[in-house]
Amino acid sequence: MEEELIQIKNTAVSLILDTKNQKELEDIKLQFLGRNGKLTLAIREIAKIAIEKRPEIGQLANGVKQTIEETIEEQELRISSQESIKRKERIDVTSPGIKSNIGHLHPITYVLSEIVDIFKKIGFQAADGPEIETDYYNFEALNIPKDHPARDTQQTLYLDTRKSKVTPGEIILRTQTSNMQIRVMEKMKPPLRVIVPGKVFRYEQVDTSHGFEFWQLEGFMIDKKVTLSDLFGTLTFFLKEFFGKETKVKFVCHNFPFVEPGAEAYISCSICKEKGCSFCKNSGWIEILGAGMIHPNVLKAVKIDPNLWQGFAFGTGLSRMVTLKYQMNDLRLLTNPDLRILEQF
């Protein structure tokens, strides 16, 4: 019996000292001191031994119980102090804080403000207008009547107006920022120098160079004796300011319905220096702008006398200006919210 008690004490103490947390300690306590614990059962056995031996064994049993209880108490203190040290390590108020990231402008916003600044230098002001537009401002007033083939090149998104009194097909998402040419000319009297950066929408299959929602930049000037050379001079100034002084600019004849004559502007490829590469489709030049002298019909539509006033207009994809400036090969990167892309700017 003595041996058994001493055995219990030794096992219990070594197990207690091995515990690493309160839960383990609680289990050991139950294992020895619980209702069916090893020590509890052993003490019950004392009743069965010879009566003269009982006091001695009883005393020993009490000693064992006391030792186990004390060891448990000490271990409990040890565990809780270790846990509080760990807690302190987790919330170390003296450690330096983690700096939170400061955001920055999106490349489109950045390029947009750069372009506005360039045009401001030569007296242009920026205008903003509605993205939901009527057929009249988006097409008709721009010399693109309902049966004009130029409409086919601008896959239009129509708003569902079935529950309203509006004629079906009259309310659209603007396909070009040119709607603002008309809106500005209606409200303001010439001379005018205006640029309109803004979002436009077309029903397009999305790929590396097309999106259903993209940014355009539109600009126009109306004054007396405005000629084609004013247009070329303005655009050359802008393109050299934006892409760099070494950039070469050339103009090629092109037909647009709301200008006469019309031209396309090209810039020399900055990657291959006109030798030809995949970026410029081996031509050495990149098409960048559409432009021309404003068609007299457009001026008449807003009650400006074309015999007295002339003007030029130009337009370009602002998203494309961004991808060209940063030499990105996919337009979709501009609307990608992935921070690994955005943080590169």
Ligand SMILES: [Zn+2]
């Ligand atoms: Zn090239």
